[in-house]
Amino acid sequence: xxxxxxxxxxxxxxxxxxGFIETKKAKQELKLTEIKATTKLKEDQIAGRVAWEAxxxxxxxxxxxxxVALFVLLTPAVLSFIPGMTEYVKQGFIAxxxxxxxxxxLLYIAISASFGIKGASGAMKLFKKK
Numbered sequence: 001x002x003x004x005x006x007x008x009x010x011x012x013x014x015x016x017x018x019g020f021i022e023t024k025k026a027k028q029e030l031k032l033t034e035i036k037a038t039t040k041l042k043e044d045q046i047a048g049r050v051a052w053e054a055x056x057x058x059x060x061x062x063x064x065x066x067x068v069a070l071f072v073l074l075t076p077a078v079l080s081f082i083p084g085m086t087e088y089v090k091q092g093f094i095a096x097x098x099x100x101x102x103x104x105x106l107l108y109i110a111i112s113a114s115f116g117i118k119g120a121s122g123a124m125k126l127f128k129k130k
Contacts, residue, residue, distance in 0.1 A: 069114040 076092065079085040096104070 066114050069111050073111065 076089045079089050096107075
């Protein structure tokens with residue numbers, strides 16, 4: 001009678017332990033795969049086989065530069081809806097128009113680059129049409 005009761009309990013415990021071991025193995029394999037991938041990427045970067053854009057994007061994951069650039073871009077649009085601020089926005093854009101063209105290009109490139117290198121090349125094409 002005791003064997004009939006202990007048999008299923010032993011099977012459940014055995015299955016649970018086996019599942020736990022398999023989960024641990026899977027987690028270890030995942031960590032090992034991530035380490036291998038990171039190592040391979042670093043080796044490729046050192047050897048020059050990886051585009052520098054991908055490397056730069058990977059390095060800027062924790063950067064707040066994109067958020068700052070977006071904030072700067074959106075500020076005039078938001079201020080335009082606030083009574084009394086519209087005139088300041090207009091004056092700001094007039095002041096920007098009076099800056100040297102090379103500085104305007106640098107601003108466009110810097111902001112575009114913060115959203116992606118391809119955006120910067122697109123901005124430069126706009127200037128060449130003028």
